[in-house]
Amino acid sequence: MDGFLAAGTERRRTLKAPIGCVGIGLHSGRRVSLTLRPAVAGAGVTFRRTDLGVDLPARFDLVSDTRLCTALALPDQPHVRIGTIEHVMAALAACGIDDAVVEVDGPEVPILDGSAAPFIFLIDCAGIATTAMPRATIEVLKPVRVQDGEGPGAAWVALYPTETPGFEAALEIDFPSPVIGHQSLSLRVTESAFRAGLASARTFTMAEDVARLRAAGLALGGSLDNAVVVDGPLVLNPGGLRSDDECVRHKLLDVVGDLALAGAPLSARFAGSRSGHALNNRLLRALFADASAWRWRDAGFAATPAGQSVPQGVLEPVAA
Secondary structure (H helix, E strand, O other), X not given: OOOOOOOOOOEEEEEOOOEEEEEEEOXXXXXXXXXXXXXOOOOOEEEEEOOOOEEEEOOHHHXXXXXXXXXXEEOOEEEEEEEOOHHXXXXXXXXXXXXXXXXXXXOEOEOOOOOOHHHHHHHHHHOEEEEEEEOXXXXXOOOEEEEEOOOOOOEEEEEEOXXXXXXXXXXXXXXXXXXXXXXXXXXXXOHHHHHHHOOOOOOEEEHHHHHHHHHOOOOOOOOOOOOEEEEOOEEOOOOOOOOOOHHHHHHHHHHHHHHHHHOOOEEEEEEEEOOOHHHHHHHHHHHHHOHHHEEEEOOOEOOOOOOOOOOOOOOOEOOO
């Protein structure tokens, strides 16, 4: 069953068993332990800082930082933070995992190899359990667009209604590097398409940016083991790229992870140019700020009132 496909008979899914790993935080450089755990139906995805004993729901309105990753924080406790969540969120969403607890013992999810593939592997090892609770999806009813800058080179992202339930995506990127240049990709994002086309695409950076990032306290754990590094016409990683268009594939992977913070699968068509974590989050905020732009579909859920965000785990079914 493809996790992104919206169908009336779909049920919420969680993991069959806990599973864990240890890695390095891309930006913190710290050793981090991560455990994926099952959660009760309807709980949604929650990040748990085991070192602090605090939970952070995986919600778009709790995104506090979008510099080179997506990070969550509690508004009244900004030190309770968890960063680089987008790859594990993409893997959970692609596999149709609605309810899970992601435990970490530090401020950042481990980067592993820089892609979502290791998280897919963990999910496969844990197994997937289908519950009795129907899955709600969020249907986009009219175009919603946000933009950064002006003119033909402006970065923008948008969501549009789609006649066929599910999630479609089209993205283009443009970098001055001859290795990257202009790349575009369009696909219907099903579980099988994600696994085959997006999951293994790694995060990337320019060699000239590494020193600047580290001076700013970022990318302290970055290496050729967990990121593609481009230096002019060269790819410094010994194995080269995993595909000629790996960079746009990774950017689309990030879109999947960032939009998973909607709290339920989106039935929509996404399009974007030069997008990043900040624009992806602004898009969700713009969508849910307009009560006429979306509705619940397929699971008998009540519509969320205008101006209210979409919290996970507190959606109440309509009484029969």
